[in-house]
Amino acid sequence: MAFDEQDDDSFAQINITPLVDVMLVLLVIFMVTAPLLQQGIGVELPRVAAKPLTTEVEQLNVVISRDGGVRLNNTPLSAAELTQKLTALVQSQPDCKVALRADKTVPYGQLAEVMAVIRNAGVKKIGMVTEPLKENR
Numbered sequence: 001m002a003f004d005e006q007d008d009d010s011f012a013q014i015n016i017t018p019l020v021d022v023m024l025v026l027l028v029i030f031m032v033t034a035p036l037l038q039q040g041i042g043v044e045l046p047r048v049a050a051k052p053l054t055t056e057v058e059q060l061n062v063v064i065s066r067d068g069g070v071r072l073n074n075t076p077l078s079a080a081e082l083t084q085k086l087t088a089l090v091q092s093q094p095d096c097k098v099a100l101r102a103d104k105t106v107p108y109g110q111l112a113e114v115m116a117v118i119r120n121a122g123v124k125k126i127g128m129v130t131e132p133l134k135e136n137r
Helices: 017-039 079-092 108-120
Strands: 059-064 070-072 075-077 097-102 125-128
Touching: 059 079, 059 108, 070 079, 075 079, 079 108, 097 108, 108 125
Parallel strands: 059 097, 097 125
Antiparallel strands: 059 070, 070 075
C-alpha cells in the first residue's frame, strides 16, 4: 500500500458559519428598529388647566411680500423707516427678537438687504420662519 503524501498535510481553516449567523441576526435587528427611529413613537400629552407663559420680550415680525414690500408687524415701511423703528425698539428692549418671513419668490439680494438693515439696527436675534415640508405618502 502506498501512502499519498498530500493527505498528511492538513490545513487549519476558520469556520465562518457562526460569524454569518451573528451578522444575519444583527441585520434583522437593525431592519426592525430603523423604521421606529425615523417615525418616532406617538405620545399623548397630559392636559392641564394652565395659562400660557407670558414673555416680557415682544417678538417682532418682519415680512417681505412677493412684490418686495417690507412690513413690520403689518405696517408697511421703507428700509429707512424700518431702521428707525427697529433702532428705537432695540433701545427700549435690548433683547427683542425678529421673526423674518419672506416669500419664496423674493430675490436673495433683497432678503440679504433686509437682514442687514435688521442687524444694523442692533437686533441680535433673527429667526427665519419657514413652513414644514409636506411629504407625499
